[in-house]
Amino acid sequence: MLPLKRKGYLIRFTMLVALLCSMPFALPAIAGAEDFLEIGKFSAETEGQHIPSGWEFQTFKSIPKTTAYSLVKDTGSVVIRAESRSSYAALVKKVHIDPRQYQVIKWRWKTSGVYDKGDETRKDGDDYSARLYVIFEYQPEKLSAWERLQFQAARLLYGEYPPTSAINYIWANRSPVGSVIPSAYSSRSMMIVIESGKHRLNTWIEEQRNVYEDYRQAFQQEPPMITAIAIANDSDNTGESSISYFGDIELSKN
Numbered sequence: 001m002l003p004l005k006r007k008g009y010l011i012r013f014t015m016l017v018a019l020l021c022s023m024p025f026a027l028p029a030i031a032g033a034e035d036f037l038e039i040g041k042f043s044a045e046t047e048g049q050h051i052p053s054g055w056e057f058q059t060f061k062s063i064p065k066t067t068a069y070s071l072v073k074d075t076g077s078v079v080i081r082a083e084s085r086s087s088y089a090a091l092v093k094k095v096h097i098d099p100r101q102y103q104v105i106k107w108r109w110k111t112s113g114v115y116d117k118g119d120e121t122r123k124d125g126d127d128y129s130a131r132l133y134v135i136f137e138y139q140p141e142k143l144s145a146w147e148r149l150q151f152q153a154a155r156l157l158y159g160e161y162p163p164t165s166a167i168n169y170i171w172a173n174r175s176p177v178g179s180v181i182p183s184a185y186s187s188r189s190m191m192i193v194i195e196s197g198k199h200r201l202n203t204w205i206e207e208q209r210n211v212y213e214d215y216r217q218a219f220q221q222e223p224p225m226i227t228a229i230a231i232a233n234d235s236d237n238t239g240e241s242s243i244s245y246f247g248d249i250e251l252s253k254n
Contacts, residue, residue: 041248
């Protein structure tokens with residue numbers, strides 16, 4: 001089967017399709033009408049809730065332990081707390097945004113630790129205490145004939161094609177900052193190392209990336225529409241644990 005097998009051809013980011021297909025669009029404004037779009041306004045949420053407005057909790061049956069998410073107050077602002085203990089789960093927001101127009105993604109995060117067994121180049125080390133996914137729409141012209149058959153099978157199951165590409169902005173365990181690494185599961189998911197190692201642990205860090213330029217660098221082509229943003233803390237491969245935090249997320253024109 002394609003969608004939910006952990007070692008199937010369609011890797012973890014395409015497994016999100018089951019959830020994406022069931023979620024309504026939840027854009028804060030008509031794309032093009034504003035200078036920025038609020039993707040995750042966690043600071044406006046109520047402390048103590050588990051899922052922020054417009055987001056969905058996504059798990060896999062093949063991974064028995066799930067990362068625990070909650071809205072907590074930290075340094076005077078409500079943020080997402082993500083605790084992973086040999087677990088995986090993601091929070092996902094479905095969108096429909098043109099990265100040529102809204103090129104820059106901004107967020108802040110911090111984490112309590114990286115994973116000693118984590119290795120960005122290996123499937124058994126493919127865990128990150130903090131990652132932010134940007135997921136892009138289905139592009140059949142970019143696929144081989146065999147790949148198109150697989151994506152068509154997924155569409156029959158869920159009523160919509162999975163994405164064909166994704167960028168993962170990661171807090172790496174060991175790879176140097178600035179590295180662009182294909183996922184250990186598929187080159188259709190590219191890992192961009194934003195932070196790495198232990199030297200900035202337990203410190204809030206403001207991040208800003210040009211998604212449009214990152215996509216062009218990673219895939220050597222123009223990006224399609226952005227269809228979802230997701231955040232995660234996962235440690236199901238390494239069997240370790242950590243706590244990470246995510247602040248507000250937005251896409252802007254510059």
